[in-house]
Amino acid sequence: MSGVEIIFIIVAIVTLLAALFVVTTPNLVHAALWLILALFGVAATFVLLNATFLAVVQVVVYIGAIAVLMIFAIMLTRRVMEDSGPQINSNWILAALLGLVLFVGLTFVLINSGAANASLSDLVVDPVEQLGKELVSPNAYVIPFELASVLLLAAMIGSIVIAWKK
Numbered sequence: 001m002s003g004v005e006i007i008f009i010i011v012a013i014v015t016l017l018a019a020l021f022v023v024t025t026p027n028l029v030h031a032a033l034w035l036i037l038a039l040f041g042v043a044a045t046f047v048l049l050n051a052t053f054l055a056v057v058q059v060v061v062y063i064g065a066i067a068v069l070m071i072f073a074i075m076l077t078r079r080v081m082e083d084s085g086p087q088i089n090s091n092w093i094l095a096a097l098l099g100l101v102l103f104v105g106l107t108f109v110l111i112n113s114g115a116a117n118a119s120l121s122d123l124v125v126d127p128v129e130q131l132g133k134e135l136v137s138p139n140a141y142v143i144p145f146e147l148a149s150v151l152l153l154a155a156m157i158g159s160i161v162i163a164w165k166k
Contacts, residue, residue, distance in 0.1 A: 008048050015041025028074045036067045053128045 018038035025031045039062045046055035134140040 004048060008045070011041050011044045011048065015045070029071065032067060032071045032074060035070070036063055039063050039067060053131075 015038055018034045018041060021034040022031050022038055025034060039058060043055045043058035043063070046052070046058055135145055136142055
């Protein structure tokens with residue numbers, strides 16, 4: 001095993017453990033901090049894949065903006081910082097089985113597609129240029145991109161309406 005593969009395995013384990021702690025930690029502030037670590041692990045994975053633009057976007061947008069905004073929102077609401085309800089509901093077995101089936105299915109598709117044997121240079125020529133073209137192409141991602149912006153606008157308006165004092 002090469003050094004990059006060992007680093008990838010370490011980063012993947014840390015990212016998965018941080019993601020697990022995000023959903024199992026009862027303290028909201030601690031969950032937000034675990035989320036920052038999980039997002040940083042995703043950025044490190046982008047660096048290992050030589051997708052530095054996506055790594056910088058991950059750090060700036062998700063860690064720098066959204067995660068910090070979540071921490072401020074949690075701290076400024078002055079609510080109880082710890083969830084006193086049960087952490088596991090009655091459907092956890094179904095969710096675990098569904099997650100296992102999804103993992104096995106994705107692993108099967110990845111192994112049989114030949115994508116695991118392809119190198120990164122075979123897959124992408126210039127990722128930033130290709131991303132820019134795909135985001136504005138009517139046949140690619142322009143509709144989902146615009147729908148995501150409308151969804152974010154609706155969420156922002158909804159949060160203003162909820163927070164508005166009568």
